[in-house]
Amino acid sequence: MLAVALVAAGLLAAALLLFRFNNLWIYRVLDRATRNQRDRLPTAYEIPRYYSLKPDGSVDYAARWPGWDGWYFFVLPDDRGLPVKMIRASLMTGLYGLEGIDNYDRLLLRLSPFAAAEALALIPTTVRTPAGIEKRNNFSQHYLPKRSDLRMAISRLETALAGEDLSEETKLVEYGRIEGAWPDYHFRAMNPEAEITVDVRFHGESLVWWADVPGLFTYMACFGRFEGTIHYQQGTEKPDPHQIPEHPETYSFQGAGAFEHGFARKPFGANRLFLPVRLINRILPSFRPIRYHYELLIGDGGHHGGFMQAAAFGVKVRDRGGLYVEGRYIPIDSVRVTYHDDPPPDQMAAHCPGRPPVTFYRRWTVEARTGEGLLSYTGTREWAPAPVAPNMTYYYFTYEGAFRGAAIQGRGYGEYVHI
Numbered sequence: 001m002l003a004v005a006l007v008a009a010g011l012l013a014a015a016l017l018l019f020r021f022n023n024l025w026i027y028r029v030l031d032r033a034t035r036n037q038r039d040r041l042p043t044a045y046e047i048p049r050y051y052s053l054k055p056d057g058s059v060d061y062a063a064r065w066p067g068w069d070g071w072y073f074f075v076l077p078d079d080r081g082l083p084v085k086m087i088r089a090s091l092m093t094g095l096y097g098l099e100g101i102d103n104y105d106r107l108l109l110r111l112s113p114f115a116a117a118e119a120l121a122l123i124p125t126t127v128r129t130p131a132g133i134e135k136r137n138n139f140s141q142h143y144l145p146k147r148s149d150l151r152m153a154i155s156r157l158e159t160a161l162a163g164e165d166l167s168e169e170t171k172l173v174e175y176g177r178i179e180g181a182w183p184d185y186h187f188r189a190m191n192p193e194a195e196i197t198v199d200v201r202f203h204g205e206s207l208v209w210w211a212d213v214p215g216l217f218t219y220m221a222c223f224g225r226f227e228g229t230i231h232y233q234q235g236t237e238k239p240d241p242h243q244i245p246e247h248p249e250t251y252s253f254q255g256a257g258a259f260e261h262g263f264a265r266k267p268f269g270a271n272r273l274f275l276p277v278r279l280i281n282r283i284l285p286s287f288r289p290i291r292y293h294y295e296l297l298i299g300d301g302g303h304h305g306g307f308m309q310a311a312a313f314g315v316k317v318r319d320r321g322g323l324y325v326e327g328r329y330i331p332i333d334s335v336r337v338t339y340h341d342d343p344p345p346d347q348m349a350a351h352c353p354g355r356p357p358v359t360f361y362r363r364w365t366v367e368a369r370t371g372e373g374l375l376s377y378t379g380t381r382e383w384a385p386a387p388v389a390p391n392m393t394y395y396y397f398t399y400e401g402a403f404r405g406a407a408i409q410g411r412g413y414g415e416y417v418h419i
Contacts, residue, residue: 033209041182046157049263061147064114067265068094071178073187074413075226075257076298083236085124086396089189091161091176092118098270100391100419106143116143117150119161119175121191122386124396128237139386140191166192200228208322210308219262223304227254256298285356289313292417299410307335330370338365346385360385360393377401391419
């Protein structure tokens with residue numbers, strides 16, 4: 001019995017050491033992110049990876065799929081005088097599987113998390129009012145039934161998700177569509193509440209791989225150039241606060257940004273596995289062992305890139321990124337983020353009574369180590385946090401800092417989770 005106990009203790013200790021020092025072996029054994037090509041996106045990485053088929057070979061939208069795919073894009077218009085400051089939109093064929101990152105309050109009555117697809121749009125826009133400039137996030141998020149509202153091809157990238165036309169309740173309209181093949185893609189997105197539609201074309205140039213573990217999780221970002229239009233059916237001016245404006249405005253624009261594709265196996269929801277953490281959290285409200293921070297940078301001087309950092313129980317399980325400077329790729333080896341209390345962060349109320357609010361910082365400093373020196377910048381979020389989920393927000397930000405002794409500045413898109 002003693003021998004069995006010693007062997008079990010040894011195996012547990014080995015597992016903990018492997019987890020603690022995952023960065024030393026995971027990219028050599030499991031994760032292909034550091035070895036993938038960065039000048040093109042193979043077809044297998046842009047088309048759907050997880051779905052179920054009927055006996056006749058067509059997509060079975062009613063079945064429980066083995067995982068999810070998500071296609072995302074964000075663009076920052078070159079013309080900073082436009083009302084629109086950023087466009088972020090996405091389509092997902094499933095949910096992540098954890099309340100706090102998914103927002104279960106948005107699920108339709110009796111819709112299972114395994115039967116839902118998501119359409120999301122975040123379009124920060126300045127609106128002119130008699131009192132001055134008003135900042136609106138124009139955030140829209142819909143969980144819709146795959147069976148009736150999702151349509152996608154499996155041998156090419158052509159995915160669309162439809163929802164109710166809020167102006168004509170008997171009509172369905174596309175909340176989003178993504179199609180194309182390397183290096184050219186076409187995206188359409190809609191915020192039905194604010195009556196905003198986006199139509200853009202994207203030309204990809206260079207990639208940063210965040211993760212590529214076959215059969216488990218893959219995520220990448222392809223940077224490039226956008227051009228297209230954004231249409232505001234209600235306009236961007238509100239002369240009378242008591243009336244909905246009807247002054248349509250359409251803007252053409254060009255800009256830099258990225259197209260992303262992520263896909264992951266999801267054999268089960270993670271809420272039951274996370275239950276012990278939630279029980280501890282009821283006793284120790286400040287106990288939040290998982291933090292995730294992801295940022296994409298578009299520099300005024302032409303640089304672009306970003307980082308992904310994910311930590312669980314004090315151990316960094318993802319801590320890397322990449323930066324393109326003058327067309328050359330420079331890996332980011334590790335990241336340290338310092339969160340500031342000045343200006344005061346936003347405190348977002350938790351959904352469950354008695355739970356402490358979630359802190360979403362407005363200012364932070366990033367120090368990223370590269371083989372060519374330290375990339376350091378301070379980011380500032382000047383818009384309200386988008387309520388993606390109780391513990392998650394997306395945001396538009398600006399930054400200033402230095403790299404290789406030269407000052408840098410720019411704008412970016414970020415995601416932050418603390419759960």
